[in-house]
Amino acid sequence: MKTSDFRFDPSQVRTGYSHSTIFKEDGFGMNYCSSCGVRVLTQVPEGDHLPRQVCPSCHTIHYSNPKILVGAIPVWERKILLCRRAIAPREGYWTMPSGFMENGETLQMGAARETFEESLARVTIEDLMSVINIAAHNQVHILFRAQMDSPEHGVTLESSEVRFFEEAEIPWADLAFRTVTQALTHFVEDRQRGQRTLHLVDLETTRP
Amino acid sequence: MKTSDFRFDPSQVRTGYSHSTIFKEDGFGMNYCSSCGVRVLTQVPEGDHLPRQVCPSCHTIHYSNPKILVGAIPVWERKILLCRRAIAPREGYWTMPSGFMENGETLQMGAARETFEESLARVTIEDLMSVINIAAHNQVHILFRAQMDSPEHGVTLESSEVRFFEEAEIPWADLAFRTVTQALTHFVEDRQRGQRTLHLVDLETTRP
Structure with a gap:
């Protein structure tokens, strides 16, 4: 793996998450109990x-x-x-097909579904390539190498243009997110070395 | 990886998730909108x-x-x-330390925190070992190899007993979950072969 080993500091358990930080996390926008409809309290x-x-009621x-x-x-004949x-x-910028995993799926099913939804490409999911922690945004991005079953692809509601790139053509300056840059870097570097490795990466981000 | 490649069938996108199935999924127990408190509807x-x-209101x-x-x-001197x-x-059965990842964490932080919370062991998280899909329960289990920083450990609110096992002593018949059996099998088999590999596994489960 390309990340340094993580050493545990138990003091982090209590001090790593300040109340002011965690209250801004996604999901802490709950006002009413989704079970019984009463206003929720925030407490440990x-x-x-x-x-x-x-919920103070239920x-x-x-x-x-x-x-x-x-x-x-997704790859077809090295493209x-x-x-x-x-x-x-980031409308107008380039990305690999990706999106939130749904209930009832495996990681591989989700990756293949997102690929089809965003590019109309049908793929065989191969090996796990990149696992990217984005702790500040409460996300883990899990990306696979994939082989296209045919060169067929097309635009979708989510993608205004879908096309093949040779390695030398990758639009590095116009990629949508840093995770896209990371994943494409992992892909290209591994392929140039003729290997397939797993990359576990922590992406530092500051909140907007 | 030890799993067969996943081949995508686009028909699965629509037919793979029946309404009757998905309505039983965790998280589909919402009755009231957590933003505004009005009763929610279920619709596509x-x-x-x-x-x-x-929410029909907001x-x-x-x-x-x-x-x-x-x-x-967690390992100390091969134990x-x-x-x-x-x-x-599954009270009374054995498990490796594990639990739900929290907002604000990386995977490694979560694994180290859960280890401390359940066993009082302080560990250095090493490489990613097992990624286990449990689609029927809307979970992905992500397990790491870890080196203990010292042999110190102890019981906690969640663990009535915490102890070292030699490989030959692993209580295979008294493990808490199939994911525990899977992960310990991955660990032992890899170590016997002198290698560290990533295991991506789909665990078939039927609902109770």
Whole structure:
């Protein structure tokens, strides 16, 4: 793996997440209990060490957890299929097909579904290539290498343009997100070395 | 990887998730809009292909996504640290330290935190070992190899007993979950072969 080993500091368990930080996290926008409709309170439950949104009426504790984004680098005869985003954020910039994993899926099913939804490409998902932690945004991006079953592809509601790129043509300056840059770098560097490795990366981000 | 390549069937996108199935998924227990407190409806939003819980008043679409469980196989001088569960489900059975990933964490941070919370062991997280899809339960389990910083460990609220096991002593018949069996099998087989590999596995489960 390309990341340094992570050494645990137990003090982080309590001090790593300040209340002011965690209250801004996705999912902490809950106002009303989704079970019974009463206004929730924010408090650290008995035996817990993090603030949660808790219902004072039915006592449900509403946990909020990181989301998984899945995607693929679809390849046909060494060419890479990329999509130009038709939607915000970063409309007009290029990305590999990817999106949030759905309930009822495996990672591979999600990556193949997102590929089809964004590019109309049908792929066989191959090996796990990049696992990218984005702790500040409560996301883990999980990206696979993929082989296209045919060269067929097309534009979709989410992609205004879908086309093949040779390695030398990759639009590095016009990529939509840093995770796209990371994944394409992993893909290209590995292929140039003739190997397939797993890249576990922590992406530092500052909140807007 | 030890799994067969996943081949995409676009017909799965629409037919793979029946309404009756998805309505039983975790997270589909929402009754009231968490933003404005009005009763939600279940419908397929415009441009979507899956049923979501939608607020008829503030129009928020409430997505529900798979959760990540993180954990570690903590090792000290070739011995493996396991925990006997003090809580339901599967109280009294053995597991490696693991639990749900929290917002604001990386996978490695979560694995180290769960290890400390369940066994009082402080570890250095090493390489990614097992990624286990449990599509029927909307979970992905992500498990790391870990080196203990010292042999110190102890019981916790979640673990009634925490102790070292030699490989030959692993209580295979008394493990808490199939994911525990999978991860320990990956660990032991890899170590016997003198290698560290990534295992991507789909765990078939039927609902209770």
